[in-house]
Amino acid sequence: MSKNRVAAAALTAVMIGAGTVAVSGPAIAAPSAKQHFARHAVISEAVVTLDAAGVHEVSWKQVRGLRTEVFASTDPDVPRGDRVRVASGRGTTVRVAGLDPASRWYFLIAPVGVPFGEIAATRVVPVQGAANVRDLGGYTTRDGLAVRWGRVFRSAKLSKAGPASLAPLGLSAAIDFRSPSEVAGDGADVLPAGVRPVAAPIAPGDANSPLTALASLATLTPQQVRDLLGDGKGARAMEQVYRLIVTDEAARRALGDTLRTLLASRRPVLYHCTAGKDRTGVMTAVLLKLLGVPKETVYADFLRSNDELAAGNAQTLAYLRSKGIDADLLVPVLGVQASYLDAAFTQIDTSYGSFSAFLAKGLGFGPAQQAALKIKLLRPQA
Structure with missing residues (x-):
């Protein structure tokens, strides 16, 4: 019996506004042409959240009156028949308890009798000792396809991570964009057995960047911090x-190598830097744009780091204030702004003339590789 079937014995689910919940059902017949066509329009905007009690809430939009079924699996790509059915009805919200908390769960929402539907999971992945861990799945492209869940993850540093909480991701590799000095200071990644650590340092302008001085912030006087970051210098330094990252050869090599790793790997890949917002943010923006994800979605994913890092940044700012430092000067450095990503894309156009030329010439990732990566990481949208 599969792990999913065993988990079903402990499963409870509540379909809000849908009456009785069915936890098992008859065999599913092959879809008709009409059913196959309908899947492209009837279900959309599925969102999954996970509360502190381990309860998943799955919500979505659908055609009025449609009867749907919801299935759970620890593998985002298994067929419907290999998933556990957790609910059915005409509601658009399901609360699911009793799933193994040590696993990562993916949910399929589909019309009754149709073996296709929308797959969704939590965007943020709870990992002990690590911040800003996110799955890049579920984003819709301009062509109406969707980025596959559970294939690519981004995060902040993993030097304090709990391997057991990373294990459910099934990673083949963890790519580390930190410089050797960052790794020496924070420690190497702590990874589950079988996950290959990959050093791909991105440290553009390391010796001359104004941000280098921030590594020894505790030794600076309040006036030195004002001189370094005041009058908008912090944001301008970040834009630089x-x-x-675009003009530095080693940085481009790291980005290109990451794309090649994603293409070659048969299992999921995670990449990260220290906070998971700048170098990781550029890598993610490049990947999502390559896949055809619209600009507004690319920027929304980029800016989400502000929310994911907010609690830790608040503690840092409070500490700086206790030392007499104008902590507001650090806000542009600890967070991200749209102008930062603007600077990267503008530099791409300036240096290469177009994004496609940047991929091919700057990153050494040509059209054939780009097409292959799209085939690997995209799926039809429900």
């Missing part, structure tokens, strides 16, 4: 870092 993003431009350097």
